[in-house]
Amino acid sequence: MKKRLTALILLVLFFSQGHAQDSKLDHQKLKEASDRYKESSITHRRFKHVDIMPLVIKRRANNDFQVEELGKSVEGREIYQIAYGNGDRKVMLWSQMHGNESTATMSLMDIFNFLEGENDGFESIRNTIKENLNLRFIPMVNPDGAEAFKRRNAYDIDLNRDAIHLTSPEAKILKGARDDFEPEFGFNLHDQQIYYNASNTPKPATISVLAPAFNYEKDINEVRERALKVIVGMNEVLQDLIPGHVGKYDDGFEPRAFGDNFQKWGTSTILIESGGYPDDPDKQYIRELNFIIILNALYEIATDQYDQYAVEDYFEIPDNDTKLVDLMLRNVTIKRDGLEYQVDLGIRRREVEADSAYYTESSILDLGDLSVYYGYEELDADGYVMVEGKVWTPAMDMKLTQTEAVEMLEKGFLGVSYDVYPDKLHDLPLNILTKGAEMKSGHTVGSTTNFFLEKDGERHYAVVNGYLVDLRNPDTEGIRMKVY
Template sequence: MKLNKRSISSLFLLFLFFAYGCDQASKTSPESIPLETLQNAHEQFLEGAITHRRFKHEDLQPLIQKHSDAFEIAVLGNSVEGRSISSLDWGQGETKVMLWSQMHGNESTATMALFDLFNFLKASGDEFDPIRQTLMENLKIKFIPMINPDGAEAFKRRNALDIDLNRDAISQISPEAVILKGARDSFEPEFGFNLHDQQIYYNVENTPKQATISVLAPGYNYERDINEVRGRAMKTIVGMNEVLQQLIPGQVGKYDDGFEPRAFGDNIQKWGTSTILIESGGYNGDPEKQYIRKLNFMIILNALHQIAKKGYEAYTVDQYFEIPDNGFQLMDLILQEVQVPVEGSLYPVDIAIRRRESNAGPTYSVTGNVEDLGDMQVYFGLEELDATGLKFTEGKVYEQAFESVDEITVDKTMELLRSGYIAVKVKNGQAGDLHQLPIVVLQSTDKFSFGWKTGSNPTFFLSDGNTLRYAVVNGYLIDLENPKDQLIKQRVY
């Protein structure tokens, strides 16, 4: 087996993080809910009406109202475009906890988990009753499941004013920001959960491990001081990490704690609420984040139980700092040592590719982009290919137009690719329509821009001089000899 530039150091780091994960998994707080119980709870109370991460405000309203018999539901106000922002209150205890989700409209993973949690808290008469009773008697919980409904409508980060709500905690320009701060000020929670999604390209620093969940007890000043309020958040996070290391060992990162004076998490910590940030990243084979949804449910439920029982007091701030930091070193695909032609000579370069999502009606498409090239040894690919000896080769557009995308089979696509055609034309359909074929489909143009340089769409072949070995189509790698099933989400050009 050939070892590339970083193989030895990567293997050593993986060993260290595996050992860290095993060590953490062996530690169990007396106030932790058993892992099997958490898993069974999610399986039984999964909200079946939500099956993917792109849902809208209107989809949640009947799900909120179905809990009106068990939760105190209130409309806190309306968004810029007039959509309601609701809270659901539950519990009779003295310790107040507030959880808010989807401050950024396209960060919906935790929102799904909250609706699973609503189902759990509403139920009764089963083996989970002791957990519910502990929470009911000790906690009063306020949930705000969608702070930015206008952003969710378009599945974008910012609100209808194009403002990032997480930079509006002080100026309070947006009505949504006014609502969130007002809820915090009137409720005065002791604990707060700030629920977000992060890019899938975050890793556990200097390892190829994807940061599936990242955590943070935000700083409340530039000095990053630790007072009792922030310390409680740190200790609670240690308990969450204890659960996660049993499920995704080595895939938990600690988010950067640099103070951001405009951010809600930092300021809510400053205002006296022990604030816990959960960032949902990526997990292999989980594009709709349904497994990460489960992880959110499990760590939130366990954290609420530990807060109710003050189990977080068993942990230390030092344990929080043992959680490794996040990195931003992941790429969707890294092609190592590709021979690229320049001025009649060939140069071996690593090509690092990311695939970005773009909204396309009710779903999304993917657009590949060459992020960087040269020596990419400091990055890790979710998929990597040692392309030593393989040469960049341009593809052709098939001359004969098909009637529609539906006429093109996967077998026909592979036949065309093996013959050097990387794009096809169709007569019918609309530019922007989605398809799942591993080839470029053209409707409004006869040409397609591609290349290997930074900023280019990575669409080309890799050949060994005589034979086409691989196709790279919009950033997806296709082995022409042994193609595999891939979730390809392209648009018609």
């Protein structure tokens, strides 16, 4: 009887341990982990190679990590690889192949912090990953692009179109790392423009996914099937956290791209693209989402849970579309040349690099019937008329405050002039013009956007370089403009 009871207890323990290992992770707990282990030295997306190098090198002090220099970029910046884990299943993750696509790099720094944690309630996740996976991270493939915060490398080559020709040293390094390691799974980590939306919805595609094709026929073999299933698991998590904010890329085969070729070479490849989310310009919330879905995916690969998902569910993820603008004005009235007509007006802002910072330039993307477009910010301007603004031409001799700038708007001025302005960039809701400069505006596609919206002869709104300011309740946070 005693032997039977002992055997029964052992059997219960065996199945309960197996069940615990195979249970799904609590997404809210992963959110807590993200908050706890967020790397505090990186708070914005325009960091450089020099900013993350100490975070990479310091891992050499921890025996759980192996840090290796794989080579150097065109301009001589080191490209490092970090290895972690003792398992048999090989997984490779690489980020910032495009220099201005940095969201996942931030998340990898957070993940390194998480993997170093202890006595925090996350030991089972950490141990499962460590004991079952052999991980290789390349956190910044294109450090020269990151330095200038631009897509391409110092040769002006798009590294993601250099997988075959291997013109650039960075592409050779990435290809060599893959060939030396021969990973079973690969995570190709990117950012996409913020104007992608989940098809037929106003929701930004905050995360977009793709299991790249390995041939023009878009066949699904065992390698690609594994990637499809991992993505279905990631989407399940995301639909819980940001329902409706996931899009899927077109899987047309690109023979020069690394993701497509990794898939072709036998590595089940998962593309993650970080897009936009309301009120998250530096992508700190999207950074958190990357942390959660990458760790969850690694755990599901380590426990084989990814295999439970149906391939068909991948194709149910909405396609990406590009129907988002920064500001959508609905039903605004334009009067010009004796004509009067009512249109929707879609405005996008473009970021321009300047002195390790950036400013924005706006333009009208389209006008007319824009019922299939959506705005991060929308205003029903029915009854409002577009009216030109004035420029205060007596040269200012002192910098304006935010309050004074709004007062200038209230008086009908969209620009002020200076003989000399001490800064190149500013955050005032006004155009700052120096000698010889003119305030640009218009009401046609491609025009810069500086105008007022009036109703019954009263100015209620100002549109300043694409930013909407409610003159009755002004909020000027987040404005970034150039001195002209």
